[in-house]
Amino acid sequence: MSMSSIARTAAVLLATGVAAAAQEPATSAALPSAGPPMSEGQGFTESGGAALYAQVCAACHQAGGEGATGAAAYPALLHNEKLASAGYPVTVLLYGQRGMPPLGRMMSDTQVAEVVNYVRTQFGNRYGDAVAPEDVKAARP
Numbered sequence: 001m002s003m004s005s006i007a008r009t010a011a012v013l014l015a016t017g018v019a020a021a022a023q024e025p026a027t028s029a030a031l032p033s034a035g036p037p038m039s040e041g042q043g044f045t046e047s048g049g050a051a052l053y054a055q056v057c058a059a060c061h062q063a064g065g066e067g068a069t070g071a072a073a074y075p076a077l078l079h080n081e082k083l084a085s086a087g088y089p090v091t092v093l094l095y096g097q098r099g100m101p102p103l104g105r106m107m108s109d110t111q112v113a114e115v116v117n118y119v120r121t122q123f124g125n126r127y128g129d130a131v132a133p134e135d136v137k138a139a140r141p
């Protein structure tokens with residue numbers, strides 16, 4: 001993992017509050033001590049699957065979806081047959097899974113649908129049954 005992707009990963013972790021317990025906050029303004037560690041609601045301003053992927057997911061899964069190994073293993077989304085079932089990535093985003101933070105809780109239903117539809121149709125994945133925002137809403141915790 002390059003230094004810049006480590007920095008981006010750290011930025012995402014700080015943004016989600018996941019690393020709050022493990023890392024010193026960069027500034028007290030960035031991580032207010034009051035409030036929940038992970039805000040519910042719409043923490044990401046990007047719209048469109050490509051922009052969301054580049055801003056939120058690529059830090060760990062890499063720009064081409066190839067994943068990475070290092071301090072932790074970030075699975076490849078490239079040619080990933082587990083994406084055949086649309087419910088799987090929706091669930092991973094909304095509930096998290098081990099090292100994968102529940103980033104979908106910081107996104108709108110539309111944003112989750114967009115980024116899921118993006119990864120299911122990029123990186124050699126050709127799953128045409130698009131997820132709708134209503135599907136995301138129904139799957140939320």
Ligand code: HEC
Pocket residue numbers: 009012013052053056057058059060061072073074075076080082088089092093097098099100101103115116119
């Ligand atoms: C902080 C790093 C990080 C970020 C950011 C991140 N992921 Fe993950 N992701 C992981 C890790 C680690 C796993 C493996 C979880 C496990 O152990 O099962 C994972 C697993 C997944 C899986 C399941 C893959 C499989 O083969 O089972 C999907 C799908 C996924 N991530 C999609 C996304 C999407 C879409 C985004 C952006 C919205 C994203 N991830 C952002 C770290 C991350």
